[in-house]
Each structure stands twice: as C-alpha cells, then as structure tokens.
Amino acid sequence: MTDGSTPPADQMQQLQAQLAAALAEVAHLKEKLDAALDGTGICIWQGRPQSGDLTVFNYQNFEIGDMAPHFGLWLAKLHPHDKQAVLDNYYAHLAGKTPCYEAVYRTLTPDGSVCWLWDRGRVVERDDAGQPLRILGAHRDITLEKEHEAQLAMQARLDPLTGLANRRGLLDFLKSIDRRGGSYALAMVDVDHFKQFNDLHGHDIGDRVLIAIARSLSAPLSDYDLCGRWGGEEFLLVLGNADMAAANDVIVQLHQAVQRLTVSSGEQDLSTTVSIGLTVHQPGENFDEVLLRADRALLSAKRKGRNMVCRR
Structure with missing residues (x-):
C-alpha cells in the first residue's frame, strides 16, 4: 500500500487477527478481574470531575439504581453529618494535596434507610494545566460491619x-x-x-x-x-x-x-x-x-x- 488506499488483503487479515487477539485478551482480563472481585463487595468506579459523570463497572451486591450516574446525584445521597468531611477529602485529593481520596460515610436511600460505604479513589489522568480529568476508585458496602461494631460497642x-x-x-x-x-x-x-x-x-x-x-x-x-x-x-x-x-x-x-x-x-x-x-x-x-x-x-x-x- 503506497497511495493511502485500502491495505492489501493479507495486511487486513493480520490487523483483524491482532484486533481479535486483543479483544480476547481484554475479555480474559475482565473475566479474571470479575472472578477476583466476586464476593468481595468491591465495586470499581470512574469519575470525570469536569463533567461530573460517574460510571460503575461492576455492581457486586448493588443494583443499577443504587448507583448515581452523576456527581450531583451522589452528593444528594450523602448523609448530612458526613457530607463536609467527605467533600474535604475528595477536593483535597483533586487539588493534589493528598496521594488518594478515602472516606467512610453514610448514604441515604429514598426510603430513609442508611447504607455505610468505604470509598477510595485516585486521579489517574490530568490535563496540561494539572486539572483532574479522570479519577478511578473502588467502594464497598460496610453496613453490616458497622452494625456489628455498634453491637459490640453496646455490649x-x-x-x-x-x-x-x-x-x-x-x-x-x-x-x-x-x-x-x-x-x-x-x-x-x-x-x-x-x-x-x-x-x-x-x-x-x-x-x-x-x-x-x-x-x-x-x-x-x-x-x-x-x-x-x-x-x-x-x-x-x-x-x-x-x-x-x-x-x-x-x-x-x-x-x-x-x-x-x-x-x-x-x-x-x-x-x-x-x-x-x-x-x-x-x-x-x-x-x-x-x-x-x-x-x-x-x-x-x-x-x-x-x-x-x-x-x-
């Protein structure tokens, strides 16, 4: 191929084979990750601070509706007693003041019940000005652990x-x-x-x-x-x-x-x-x-x- 036209058939077949191998490897890695996370309750999430978009890649013990697809919706679910401390930790990390964001906090469901979460994340991509583009993290439901701690404290x-x-x-x-x-x-x-x-x-x-x-x-x-x-x-x-x-x-x-x-x-x-x-x-x-x-x-x-x- 010398004039920018369609590549020869053998080269096309080679590229298709490489793509198929790459897709198979991605599927294999995803399968291994799902197996490693299965039963741990750990959900992997990604946030884009500039747009506020939130994506959860695996749901574990959660339902799709439990996850907020936007930062504003997640913020609205935070327990008022925990909100300020969580935001302080989050924005301190986005500003580069801490090596990671980590928080333990409560969220409120529509029926008023409380879910405790352990949450941790790290900025993995910044623009040329140092502003965060993407943060990757994980969270886990620790409600049962918190209830057990409360029972032990009472006892x-x-x-x-x-x-x-x-x-x-x-x-x-x-x-x-x-x-x-x-x-x-x-x-x-x-x-x-x-x-x-x-x-x-x-x-x-x-x-x-x-x-x-x-x-x-x-x-x-x-x-x-x-x-x-x-x-x-x-x-x-x-x-x-x-x-x-x-x-x-x-x-x-x-x-x-x-x-x-x-x-x-x-x-x-x-x-x-x-x-x-x-x-x-x-x-x-x-x-x-x-x-x-x-x-x-x-x-x-x-x-x-x-x-x-x-x-x-």
Whole structure:
C-alpha cells in the first residue's frame, strides 16, 4: 500500500487477527478481574470531575439504581453529618494535596434507610494545566460491619448479668453530662451483707437477687436518667436535671421498693435491703468529685446501721 488506499488483503487479515487477539485478551482480563472481585463487595468506579459523570463497572451486591450516574446525584445521597468531611477529602485529593481520596460515610436511600460505604479513589489522568480529568476508585458496602461494631460497642458498656450499663457505660454517661455542662443527682446503692447472703443461699440465688434489684431500680427512671451496675453488689443511679429534693423523692421510693422485693428459694421467700448514698452535682464540679461525695454518703449509711438513705 503506497497511495493511502485500502491495505492489501493479507495486511487486513493480520490487523483483524491482532484486533481479535486483543479483544480476547481484554475479555480474559475482565473475566479474571470479575472472578477476583466476586464476593468481595468491591465495586470499581470512574469519575470525570469536569463533567461530573460517574460510571460503575461492576455492581457486586448493588443494583443499577443504587448507583448515581452523576456527581450531583451522589452528593444528594450523602448523609448530612458526613457530607463536609467527605467533600474535604475528595477536593483535597483533586487539588493534589493528598496521594488518594478515602472516606467512610453514610448514604441515604429514598426510603430513609442508611447504607455505610468505604470509598477510595485516585486521579489517574490530568490535563496540561494539572486539572483532574479522570479519577478511578473502588467502594464497598460496610453496613453490616458497622452494625456489628455498634453491637459490640453496646455490649462493651452493658453488664451481662443485669443488662444494665456497666462501669464503663456509666462513666461514659457521666463524662457526656460533664461535657454538656449538665446538672444531675448521683445515688450509690449497695446491697446489705451480700457476701453473707451469697454464702448462705448460693450464688445462683444471689444473682437472682441482683437481677431483681436491678429491675426495681431501673424501671421507674426517665430517659434523662441511667441506672447501672457499678461493680459486684453496688449500683449507681444518675438522675438528670434533679435537685436534692426531687432526687430524694425518687431514691426514697426506690429504697422502699427494694424492701418489698422477694426472691423464691425452694419453699422460702428471701428478701434483702440496700444502703444508699445520695448527692447532687454542684456547678464547676467534675464527676469524680460527685462520685467521691456519693461514696462517702454511702459509707455513712453503712456505719449508721445500713438499710437507709444518707445525703451529702
């Protein structure tokens, strides 16, 4: 071929064979990539920042309608609490300030449900002025992982016997009140002579008594309050926005409710009592100071004969 006309038949056949081989290799590579990604939940995506076009190449656990074909539509699905942090990461990478874009965020579906995503991308093409033309990345649905994390976090703050908040959960609650600058009353509750009770009736009965007391202490509390197991046979009650008079009314009622409790052991109905130390948070105090004063009030109740409420 010397004049720019149609190439000779043998050369055409050679080009067609090379094209067929290249297409076969592309199909083979795509097959291998699909096999590698299958079951991972990882979706490969491409974005064109100048036009806003978004393309997803494999859907894994997603449906086609789940994917936004344009940056503006994706932006509209972002959870409002996550949007700014995600955009800061994204635009920092487009500007060349970071080696990649990476974010963990929530998207909202039309029915209001939440989907958690892990998302990562990198600019793979820029124009002569350094402006991004194409960004390639991957994302994965991590909703189930987030739900599992939340369950573990909750379990880490719960007492397995009573189902109440444990010491860690109580401390987190008190710290959150301190950060907000809220006021509260604090009552420390101790089961009287519990070791002797356990030795006499057995630990199974002792556990049943603790469960019964936990229910009795927590049942009448409001959403602003928290009852938890501080440790062993000791409970802690946090009464939000309560002064001494209001807190005292609640605690006296709870003290009387525990006195009425009975737990069956064979043909015998067993009962027990509690000693309670009550105090109220003062402006400027941290929770450690309030805890110490409640503990001293509890010690006074024990020294005075137990089965009573002492206030400080």
